[in-house]
Amino acid sequence: MPPMTDEQLLHVYRIMERAILLEQAVLRLIEDGSARLLLHSGRGQEAIGTGVCAALRDDDMLFYSHRGLTQLLAKGMAPGPLLGDFLGRTSGATRGLGAGIVHAVDHSLGLMGSSGTLGGGFVLSAGAALGARRLGDDRVSVHIFGEGSANRGTFHEAANAAALWKLPMVWLCENNGLSVSVAHRDATSIEDVADRAGAYGMPSRIVDGQDVEAVYDAVAEAVARARAGDGPTLIEAKTLRFRGHYEGDPQTYRSKEDIAAAQQRDPVRIVAEKLAARGIAGDRLGAIRNEEAAAMEAAITQALAAPKPGPERIHEGLLAPRETAA
Amino acid sequence: MPPMTDEQLLHVYRIMERAILLEQAVLRLIEDGSARLLLHSGRGQEAIGTGVCAALRDDDMLFYSHRGLTQLLAKGMAPGPLLGDFLGRTSGATRGLGAGIVHAVDHSLGLMGSSGTLGGGFVLSAGAALGARRLGDDRVSVHIFGEGSANRGTFHEAANAAALWKLPMVWLCENNGLSVSVAHRDATSIEDVADRAGAYGMPSRIVDGQDVEAVYDAVAEAVARARAGDGPTLIEAKTLRFRGHYEGDPQTYRSKEDIAAAQQRDPVRIVAEKLAARGIAGDRLGAIRNEEAAAMEAAITQALAAPKPGPERIHEGLLAPRETAA
Amino acid sequence: MSGMKTLSYRAALREALIEELERDPRVFVMGQDAGPFGGVFGVTKGLTEMFGADRVFDTPISEALIVGGGVGAALAGARPVVELQYADFALIAMDEIVNKAAKWRYMHGGGQSVPLVIRAPEGVVGGLGPEHSQSLAQYFWSSFGLKVAMPATPADAKGMLKSAIRDDDPVLFLENKSLYNRRGPVPEGEHLVPLGVASTWRRGGDVTVVAWSRMATVAAQAAETLAGAGIECEIIDPRGISPFDLDTILESVDRTGRLAVVHEGPVTGGLAGELIAQVVERRFAALKAAPVRIAGADTYVPQNQDLEGLLTPDIEAVSAAITALAQAGR
Amino acid sequence: MSGMKTLSYRAALREALIEELERDPRVFVMGQDAGPFGGVFGVTKGLTEMFGADRVFDTPISEALIVGGGVGAALAGARPVVELQYADFALIAMDEIVNKAAKWRYMHGGGQSVPLVIRAPEGVVGGLGPEHSQSLAQYFWSSFGLKVAMPATPADAKGMLKSAIRDDDPVLFLENKSLYNRRGPVPEGEHLVPLGVASTWRRGGDVTVVAWSRMATVAAQAAETLAGAGIECEIIDPRGISPFDLDTILESVDRTGRLAVVHEGPVTGGLAGELIAQVVERRFAALKAAPVRIAGADTYVPQNQDLEGLLTPDIEAVSAAITALAQAGR
Ligand SMILES: Cc1ncc(C[n+]2csc(CCOP(=O)(O)OP(=O)(O)O)c2C)c(N)n1
Ligand SMILES: Cc1ncc(C[n+]2csc(CCOP(=O)(O)OP(=O)(O)O)c2C)c(N)n1
Ligand SMILES: [Mg+2]
């Protein structure tokens, strides 16, 4: 695979800044009482969503995770509808059902949704790959999930079927070493989730999840393989969760030192350094950051101005709209 | 592990003859209208149940399969209660609930039962191993299952936990190459189910499932490891299903030649040859066969004489008996 | 529509699959032994040969994948028809049915369709025991995004399965194992039966009898006997539970003032409880006697077929209960 | 029994676990984050430290293993208390609950006990959305070998959990997330509350109000208001659904002739339908008006907490419905 272009890397930088700004905005909105929600921060894991999506076409299908804000933005979702969800406004992606974990769908962006019961995404993403094949198109189905979720039985059922049927599918495991409070080694019998792939005859790769280029390379290769009809790949990105499982998590299970150490490997800083090494001036990044900050403020103002849904909203969207009589 | 003694091998021969006689008896009872049931013949797979149980203590716990007649007999169940079940008599192991697939429990024999939804046994057997450890005893938990069932998600969840917790557990996969009509290669993405074990850091072994000594050796080793606290093992026994999935199966999915070829590797003949090679006279085997045949006839007569349950039976045994007031 | 032909319930289902596979290339069929073998109940017999192994194929023993994979394929734009070998296995894929298929549209804002059909054979027959004999529709009363269809005749089997495949919402399609060999008239040519419209099998002014699936036939047979004894039953087959055609039932109860509800599966926690609550809530004054539940015994289904026969009410039991109801509260 | 102390529902549950872990070495506790972290709702806080990591420990995210492993451990003779992080995940382990835990004894002839407790926090609170807010007891009406307990007070939480752990049958123990911080009196010393015995919170002759779990408190508060308006409610908390103490409810309905049923979770397919059917079947003549269901909206629970608040009836809604019932059919 050709390495990422400067343009791609700049875009990644932009999305990362956007994601961080959005998270910060949400934390502020929680603090000032405008938003009531449970946020699962993705801080520290921004290289994954961005790296994955840089390797995808718009129409490739993404089943994102509960820690998926960066993933949504990287796949093309605008902050506006996400803010609308966080604030429970009709301008939200779910038209006011609101969200701590946004369940956005946008077919034009290949955003397929997210399963709240972890592990649901394994069978769904395999199925979407099967569906694409049935329709005769060459979309690839991608699922991003945590290492803890990989212990659900659905992993096994979907991995076997995907390998058996050579489905156009890429799985990306964000191994941040924790599922809520439980350390990876206390929940999983082997160190590398990637090593589970061999049991299905599925290729796998381990990458540095803090390094967007490493993620991109592995995903681009896997996507090419999938699109060529050569079947699924499991990629494990070793990453770090900077914050609590959810905002408010006391994190009694890890030390301040551990947290501080984790935060040393900031994917945003790493991208900035890469760009600098490529000779891209720091003020270009500053400009991007400023643009994004301004856009975010505008999006927040807009979202806050959007109407809240009426009580009827809870009954809408259960079923397909009735066909009008012929 | 020391090889099987002559006595052990003679006992295996006896159990195999018993199992075959019992199956034949059931087929006859179906034909003459005395029994109405769906039988999943274990013909061809007798070396597995016998080999496994020869390596177990009475109190080791067995979760047997739907093709488990030999397994039940080998663990010590008498034909009488099984016939009682087949015939729907109160003398049956389930006191008249009857059975095509007998769901017998006997704690003194370590018979734990069988899950009708395939794959249920993975989590149950892991749990039983966990339970034994909690109670501080050194029982080993064993589960026998088909290769098709190994594609249930419960395999994954239980394998991970068992390896993680080093549970005293042995899994034996009877790979007869078929799940109902579906060939192993059309359902499973790799050839050897044993290769799934590595994904959990679990040791595994492949054995000739027609050769009782091979099965015994592998299981004895695995049981010793489990009992020593060194964790679970997955053993795959390559075997052959001589008959249809159930009696009445048209077997449109395999040729007469395939069936005939499979039947060449008869585990009973193989044991008889082993015994002959050890210098054990053929008339000793003949005597065993005659003893077993006579005992089986007696058991059938007895079972047929046993009463059928009354309609109240369907309401019995849902809950623990009420404690008598203090 | 020209005339009628006679088909078994099994053949009617198979015809529906063939017609929809022909009509819409997005449709595919998968399940355990659903490929070349044709399904353990023979519904998909010959379909792999007709449509190829990429349209009709076997799956591993992986019920979560069968249903969840079906949901995923539907999200991608295909129209999967997946088969659970026994309806009991819905319990293995319960998260996929209840939390994925039924909720995906709602929880993602309302715009995302899940055009999935889950075929699942249910019911008490053949000594299959407690884990292969359940009737489970009652588990899905509150799975609001999910439709639940339960055809009782060959014509309905065909027409409802075709409607289910064309529906943009997920449909749990519960076939009754005892009905597969049942033969009946099916209209020639294109035949669609809308989901969620009750079918009134018989008119009568004395007792409203609501009966699903196989029990509709049993109730209809009881009604013949009862007519001889001067009791006129109105037999209504709701054809499923979602959408639920309560109006047809209420209209009938308005005339009869008496309601009997008949189904397989246990009384307690069964389908009837919810229906009775709905009717009582709306027609308390119209009722002349307490509604009656005529359903399975409150226990599990043994493999012993003599005992199995005790599990579900037969024509005599249904007739007796309806007779008592007809006389009650006079 | 000496006096009373005040405990939160959470602390009461924790005390029950501590006492039973101390009493019986066969007891162990496992669940996601149930070890050192103490559970996401804090119920097992400090227990690993007290009893060691082989008595109270974390599990992988493997709900089938958590429940099925619990069944297996119980079969081996241990007495596991397993925790599902949210009751919603019962749907992932449905086969293990319905087909294994509940049926194992029956389908293996009746002699094999499954002394398992499955703790599962349920209910609508905190913006957790459609897959983390369900109330699921109604799924288990026909899981006959399974007991289903739903404590509504700290005292019941403690006493029922202790009984559940000592019970030889599997118990699904549904805790209500909204109640964890609720404080109330708990008897000092050994305190056991038998499973399946209803608790009458308040006596009254006008309306029988059956309410489970959190809604029992809401109903009791409504009853205070209504008493001021001259309507005397009898509040009955069935404390679960299995065993089910119908007699206490029937005896009350005999006196009041009016029945309101209150619960979280949707009306349709919810707990009330079955109960109403059971009462109507037996007490049609005694009823002066149609029984009323006061329950959750027939939809899924959104994450938006403003909308979430619309899902379950509040004191006003309960009062209004009971007032209407008290006046109906006069
Ligand atoms: C089936 C299921 N079990 C448990 C949960 C509760 N839960 C939500 S997030 C989480 C931790 C997930 O860990 P991991 O998969 O490693 O992802 P991470 O949070 O680290 O990104 C848990 C246990 C759930 N949502 N679904
Ligand atoms: C969960 C589940 N799915 C499907 C079935 C139906 N079924 C019964 S036996 C069988 C085939 C099992 O194949 P395998 O595990 O290889 O065992 P074998 O019959 O070959 O011994 C199937 C699909 C079942 N009982 N449980
Ligand atoms: Mg993690």
Ligand SMILES: [Mg+2]
């Ligand atoms: Mg097999």
